[in-house]
Amino acid sequence: MIFKGSIPAVITPFTKNLEVDFDSLAKHIEFLISEGSHGLVSCGTTGESPTLSHEEHKEVTNFIIKRSKNRVPIMAGCGSNSTAETIDLVEHAKKSKANATLLVTPYYNKPSDDGLYKHFSAVAKKCNDFPIYLYDIPGRSVKKISSDLLIKLSKIPNIIGVKDATSDLAAPMNVIQNCGKKFIQLSGEDATFLAFLINGGVGCISVTANVAPSLCAQIYNSWINRQIEESMRLNQLLFILNKALFLETSPCPVKYALSKLKRCKNILRLPLTTVTKSTMFEIDKALRKLNLLKK
Numbered sequence: 001m002i003f004k005g006s007i008p009a010v011i012t013p014f015t016k017n018l019e020v021d022f023d024s025l026a027k028h029i030e031f032l033i034s035e036g037s038h039g040l041v042s043c044g045t046t047g048e049s050p051t052l053s054h055e056e057h058k059e060v061t062n063f064i065i066k067r068s069k070n071r072v073p074i075m076a077g078c079g080s081n082s083t084a085e086t087i088d089l090v091e092h093a094k095k096s097k098a099n100a101t102l103l104v105t106p107y108y109n110k111p112s113d114d115g116l117y118k119h120f121s122a123v124a125k126k127c128n129d130f131p132i133y134l135y136d137i138p139g140r141s142v143k144k145i146s147s148d149l150l151i152k153l154s155k156i157p158n159i160i161g162v163k164d165a166t167s168d169l170a171a172p173m174n175v176i177q178n179c180g181k182k183f184i185q186l187s188g189e190d191a192t193f194l195a196f197l198i199n200g201g202v203g204c205i206s207v208t209a210n211v212a213p214s215l216c217a218q219i220y221n222s223w224i225n226r227q228i229e230e231s232m233r234l235n236q237l238l239f240i241l242n243k244a245l246f247l248e249t250s251p252c253p254v255k256y257a258l259s260k261l262k263r264c265k266n267i268l269r270l271p272l273t274t275v276t277k278s279t280m281f282e283i284d285k286a287l288r289k290l291n292l293l294k295k
Contacts, residue, residue, distance in 0.1 A: 002184060002202075003038075003073060003075060003099075003184065003186060003202075004039075004186075005037075005038030005202075005203045005204075005221075006036075006193075006206055006213065006216040006217040006219065006220050007038055007041055007186070007203055007205045008040055008041070008210050008216075009044040009046035009077075009207060009209075009210070010040050010044075010047055010210070011028065011046055011047060011048075011251055011254060011255060012025065012043070012048050012052065012060055013025050013264035013265065013267075014269065015267070018269055020052075020059065020060060022063060025064070026063075026067055027263070028258075029067045031213070031263065032209070032210070032213050033068065033071050035217065036213060036214055036217035036218070038220065039073045039074065039075060039203075040074050040075070041074075041102060042061045042064040042074060042076050042077055042098075043060055043061055043076065043077040043078070044135075044205070045104075045251070046250060047077065047251075048251060048269060049077055051269040051270075054085075061077075061093055061096060062096045065097055073100070074098050074099055075100045075102050075133065076093035076098035076102065077101070077102045077104075078090045078093055078103060079102065079105075080104075080106070081106040081109050083106075083119050086103060086119070086123050087123055087127070090103075090123055090126070090130065091127060094127055099131070100130070100160075101130060101132055102133045102135050102163060102205075103120065103134060104140075105135065105136060105138070106141065106143070107142065107143075110142050110143055111143065113146060113148070113149045116143065116145065117149060117152060120132070120156070121153070121156055127158070131158055131161075132159045133159075133160065133163055133184070134150075134159065134162045135188070136150075136163065136164050136166055137163075137166070145162070147178060150162065150178065150179060151179060154178075154179040160182075161184030161185060161186065162184070162186070163188045163205050164185060164186070164187060164196070165187075165188025165189055167191075169196065169199055171185075171199075172199040172200035172201045173200055176200045181200075184202060185200060185201040186201060186202065186203045186204060186205050187201050187203070187204040188204075188205055189204075190204065190206050190207055190238075190242040190245070190246075191239065193220075193235065194219055194235040197223050203220060204220075207245055207246075207254050208254075211254060211292065212238065212290060212292065215238055218230075218234055219231050219234045219235055219238070238290075240286045240289055241257075241283075241286040241287070241289075241290060244279070244282045244283045244285070244286040245257065245283070245286075247275070247279045247283075248275045248276070249272065252272055252273070252274060252275050253279060255267070256283055260293055261287070261292060261293065
């Protein structure tokens with residue numbers, strides 16, 4: 001299953017008691033799919049995976065897979081800074097019928113390139129017929145996947161792509177040159193979605209698509225239909241929202257935005273807290289400009 005287009009990294013809604021709000025999650029999944037999203041990612045950064053227990057992580061992944069009813073492919077976030085824990089989560093995702101897994105570069109313990117290679121190759125070997133996407137986000141994990149390491153990892157048969165959150169717009173061209181056109185590249189930065197497509201990517205794992213899924217999907221649809229000016233228009237239109245949703249640590253802004261749209265409560269688990277009033281103002285302004293919030 002090849003992932004492409006606009007792929008929301010699904011939020012994890014919480015109740016006032018800080019339990020997973022599965023009713024709101026069910027409604028949100030329906031909203032994302034009905035608005036034209038091309039796939040979904042469970043339990044990523046946007047899904048607040050660091051504060052989910054292992055059991056909750058598996059429950060949320062399984063729930064998203066079941067509720068999607070094979071209408072769109074599901075990529076299960078299973079990354080960890082523990083190889084054994086990662087393998088456990090990937091094996092669960094595979095049993096739950098996810099279409100692929102997303103593995104973030106191990107954070108905090110800061111492994112060498114040799115350690116990174118052995119980590120990812122150990123997971124790939126254990127789950128050797130399950131598609132793996134690497135997640136390169138040095139801003140959160142400290143370690144960047146080097147070009148040499150990516151070339152080496154791309155030769156492992158079931159490591160088939162990468163989510164690039166480096167904002168390096170030359171990266172897609174370098175990866176095509178080094179790893180070939182078949183190695184799938186997805187942007188991890190909403191503001192670079194269209195530019196990433198132009199330089200060789202095939203989609204975006206998106207925060208903004210939680211709020212404006214139809215507009216995000218239309219950017220990709222216009223691009224593949226060679227309606228370039230329309231893609232550019234939509235991309236520019238969304239810029240104010242993309243910018244506002246990253247004024248503070250994600251997913252704090254997107255949770256606030258969705259609460260304004262009555263799609264979830266503005267509740268996060270510590271150590272994350274709600275955004276400041278100045279950020280709320282900017283998000284409200286962006287939502288009104290896009291006619292998502294009444295003026």
